[in-house]
Amino acid sequence: MEQASVRDASAPARVAPAGEGISQEELALAARNHGLPMEALRYEVTPPGLHYVLVHYDIPATGEEDWKLAVRGLVRTPLSLDPAALRGLPAVTHRVTMECAGNGRALLSPRPVSQPWLAEAVGTADWTGVPLRLVLAAAGVRPEAVEAVFTGADHGVERGVEQDYRRSLPVATATGEDSGVLLAYAMNGLPLPPQHGYPLRLVVPGWYGMAHVKWLREITLVDAPYTGFQQSVAYRYRRADEASDAPGEPVTRIAPRALMEPPGFPDFMSRTRIVRPGPVRLRGRAWSGYGAVVRVEVSGDGGRSWTAAEVEPRGPHPWAWQAWTCGWEAAPGRHTLTVRATDATGRGQPLEQPWTWGGFGNNLVQRVPVLCC
Amino acid sequence: MEQASVRDASAPARVAPAGEGISQEELALAARNHGLPMEALRYEVTPPGLHYVLVHYDIPATGEEDWKLAVRGLVRTPLSLDPAALRGLPAVTHRVTMECAGNGRALLSPRPVSQPWLAEAVGTADWTGVPLRLVLAAAGVRPEAVEAVFTGADHGVERGVEQDYRRSLPVATATGEDSGVLLAYAMNGLPLPPQHGYPLRLVVPGWYGMAHVKWLREITLVDAPYTGFQQSVAYRYRRADEASDAPGEPVTRIAPRALMEPPGFPDFMSRTRIVRPGPVRLRGRAWSGYGAVVRVEVSGDGGRSWTAAEVEPRGPHPWAWQAWTCGWEAAPGRHTLTVRATDATGRGQPLEQPWTWGGFGNNLVQRVPVLCC
Numbered sequence: 001m002e003q004a005s006v007r008d009a010s011a012p013a014r015v016a017p018a019g020e021g022i023s024q025e026e027l028a029l030a031a032r033n034h035g036l037p038m039e040a041l042r043y044e045v046t047p048p049g050l051h052y053v054l055v056h057y058d059i060p061a062t063g064e065e066d067w068k069l070a071v072r073g074l075v076r077t078p079l080s081l082d083p084a085a086l087r088g089l090p091a092v093t094h095r096v097t098m099e100c101a102g103n104g105r106a107l108l109s110p111r112p113v114s115q116p117w118l119a120e121a122v123g124t125a126d127w128t129g130v131p132l133r134l135v136l137a138a139a140g141v142r143p144e145a146v147e148a149v150f151t152g153a154d155h156g157v158e159r160g161v162e163q164d165y166r167r168s169l170p171v172a173t174a175t176g177e178d179s180g181v182l183l184a185y186a187m188n189g190l191p192l193p194p195q196h197g198y199p200l201r202l203v204v205p206g207w208y209g210m211a212h213v214k215w216l217r218e219i220t221l222v223d224a225p226y227t228g229f230q231q232s233v234a235y236r237y238r239r240a241d242e243a244s245d246a247p248g249e250p251v252t253r254i255a256p257r258a259l260m261e262p263p264g265f266p267d268f269m270s271r272t273r274i275v276r277p278g279p280v281r282l283r284g285r286a287w288s289g290y291g292a293v294v295r296v297e298v299s300g301d302g303g304r305s306w307t308a309a310e311v312e313p314r315g316p317h318p319w320a321w322q323a324w325t326c327g328w329e330a331a332p333g334r335h336t337l338t339v340r341a342t343d344a345t346g347r348g349q350p351l352e353q354p355w356t357w358g359g360f361g362n363n364l365v366q367r368v369p370v371l372c373c
Numbered sequence: 374m375e376q377a378s379v380r381d382a383s384a385p386a387r388v389a390p391a392g393e394g395i396s397q398e399e400l401a402l403a404a405r406n407h408g409l410p411m412e413a414l415r416y417e418v419t420p421p422g423l424h425y426v427l428v429h430y431d432i433p434a435t436g437e438e439d440w441k442l443a444v445r446g447l448v449r450t451p452l453s454l455d456p457a458a459l460r461g462l463p464a465v466t467h468r469v470t471m472e473c474a475g476n477g478r479a480l481l482s483p484r485p486v487s488q489p490w491l492a493e494a495v496g497t498a499d500w501t502g503v504p505l506r507l508v509l510a511a512a513g514v515r516p517e518a519v520e521a522v523f524t525g526a527d528h529g530v531e532r533g534v535e536q537d538y539r540r541s542l543p544v545a546t547a548t549g550e551d552s553g554v555l556l557a558y559a560m561n562g563l564p565l566p567p568q569h570g571y572p573l574r575l576v577v578p579g580w581y582g583m584a585h586v587k588w589l590r591e592i593t594l595v596d597a598p599y600t601g602f603q604q605s606v607a608y609r610y611r612r613a614d615e616a617s618d619a620p621g622e623p624v625t626r627i628a629p630r631a632l633m634e635p636p637g638f639p640d641f642m643s644r645t646r647i648v649r650p651g652p653v654r655l656r657g658r659a660w661s662g663y664g665a666v667v668r669v670e671v672s673g674d675g676g677r678s679w680t681a682a683e684v685e686p687r688g689p690h691p692w693a694w695q696a697w698t699c700g701w702e703a704a705p706g707r708h709t710l711t712v713r714a715t716d717a718t719g720r721g722q723p724l725e726q727p728w729t730w731g732g733f734g735n736n737l738v739q740r741v742p743v744l745c746c
Binding site: 003004005006008009010011020021022023024025026027028029030031032033034035037038039040042043047048049050051053055056057058059061106113114116117118120155156157158159162193194195196262265266267268269270271272274332333334371372373 | 376377378379381382383384393394395396397398399400401402403404405406407408410411412413415416420421422423424426428429430431432434479486487489490491493528529530531532535566567568569635638639640641642643644645647705706707744745746
């Protein structure tokens with residue numbers, strides 16, 4: 001037998017044809033990772049166990065005792081910061097809505113085979129930590145640096161490539177006053193839970209989850225754009241597979257989305273909602289990584305007609321979702337409720353699936369089946 | 374059109390033939406509910422967001438302000454207890470391993486269609502609250518009472534039956550000094566998270582999760598065995614569907630199980646574990662609702678030969694899992710690691726699936742694919 005290699009643990013990326021059920025491998029990811037139960041949209045700040053979680057490999061066994069954050073590469077003063085040193089720096093708290101770039105993937109047809117999210121991979125938390133720009137200022141970023149590369153303690157194999165989870169940000173984003181990038185050590189006022197990156201994670205407001213590197217142990221300033229797996233192979237908007245010539249656009253900011261707290265009560269298996277006839281107050285949240293949500297519309301007839309919802313203005317938390325409400329008159333029979341958001345840049349949500357090879361950024365409108373009786 | 378009814382929201386119970394992929398309905402349940410990521414077996418007490426969660430309907434919007442527990446039916450003094458009254462009673466803390474009765478369901482062939490657990494629906498927490506027997510003693514259970522019926526605030530439809538989630542326990546179990554049944558208001562020292570039953574839940578040590586009624590709002594003492602949906606239709610060990618004459622045995626205590634913290638590191642999609650050649654220290658946890666685990670065995674050859682693991686004796690927490698460790702010499706190539714537990718009553722784990730119609734109590738041995746290279 002030829003010598004085994006880590007490449008033997010991986011199969012090539014694959015797209016499942018229409019009608020092919022979810023595989024046991026996809027299910028194993030869905031059982032580990034989890035979304036926001038839609039009724040938890042009622043909480044402006046998501047309790048940690050309800051916030052979506054996506055872990056590429058294993059949750060690493062990180063403790064505070066022997067943990068250090070290294071800042072190195074193109075800096076004047078390399079740093080090694082322990083948790084006490086970080087907590088000694090000025091802290092801020094940002095309320096941030098975070099969403100997985102793969103949210104909506106399992107609704108696509110054909111279906112990219114990966115973590116099979118429907119529409120629930122989202123959550124909002126209060127993240128407390130040190131502004132990244134303060135730590136980078138203390139280290140002194142050299143002028144030739146163009147990107148900061150962030151390395152997590154999670155280690156695994158993905159499509160044959162053994163790796164620590166690693167992503168980069170442009171120096172302008174990493175050091176910008178307005179970008180709000182945080183080295184966060186607390187979530188909703190408590191130390192990070194293990195699955196959210198204990199003891200330290202990156203938080204990049206407005207960006208999809210892949211940018212918010214968890215279990216962060218190293219920041220390296222480099223003089224050329226980082227081209228590792230999670231930057232150049234995964235997390236690209238492509239129309240064809242990774243062997244094609246087209247590199248695709250990088251996945252960055254969160255596309256607009258509105259979600260509805262499903263009205264009434266559910267059937268266990270079908271999750272169809274039961275509502276009584278009469279007026280129903282629909283509620284939910286909407287967000288965009290590009291700007292404030294300025295319009296939310298609801299349709300009770302599958303998208304033929306739309307009613308404007310009342311949208312809470314963007315308040316003191318510019319990176320958090322906004323609440324919306326809308327009246328609806330329920331008449332006996334079956335209905336499909338649909339909701340869509342539009343942001344200040346004019347970006348909206350499609351009624352037809354925006355298909356990509358990796359299944360990223362699918363912000364297709366949510367559809368909620370309701371039985372009124 | 375005939376008038377719609379809640380029955381129209383439900384399809385009949387179904388078993389998916391071998392080879393049929395997981396449906397989008399099953400996936401929707403897997404995305405809401407979640408298991409214990411296997412590496413989290415490293416924690417003796419599971420952090421709340423990693424503890425398995427199964428919610429039949431929606432997490433209800435329960436607050437403490439207007440919340441009361443009613444104790445009624447065949448009691449001398451009906452009670453209405455608010456959270457402050459409960460916290461004024463003597464409190465105890467029990468460390469309890471909890472497992473969903475449907476754990477292992479999605480490994481069955483053919484597959485009962487419901488929440489599609491693989492093997493991860495488990496967790497261990499420190500539950501703090503008032504012994505149920507103290508509250509029942511204060512109410513004064515009348516001699517003709519045979520069962521206590523527990524009603525949660527979660528409401529929904531299941532196979533056409535609209536219901537509050539409701540289960541019963543025999544009076545002897547509910548009032549027994551040794552049964553350890555708790556009215557719990559704290560998990561791991563903090564108020565219950567919403568998904569674990571805030572503000573109050575039942576904890577029934579040694580029993581599968583369906584007995585631990587969440588969002589508990591009423592206890593009713595009755596003079597005949599309760600025959601509601603969750604007691605007599607669901608949560609029965611049956612060989613055929615619910616329309617058959619055989620009622621099946623009720624699902625009660627947790628069958629023995631050992632799980633392994635998967636060694637090495639994973640491939641993202643296949644979850645195959647990569648280990649380096651040489652000695653590997655395998656670790657995990659084992660439990661049974663019938664008594665202490667007295668033996669854990671590990672097989673590296675698919676169950677042909679077995680090695681005894683070292684099992685931590687049952688310590689001060691009689692209802693919590695026990696740690697085990699075992700050495701294994703990894704040689705290059707592919708392996709399947711298997712582990713099984715035996716408890717003090719002689720109950721063990723099967724190598725072939727114990728199939729039932731509802732997919733309950735499947736404690737088939739865990740199999741962990743490993744690639745050594």
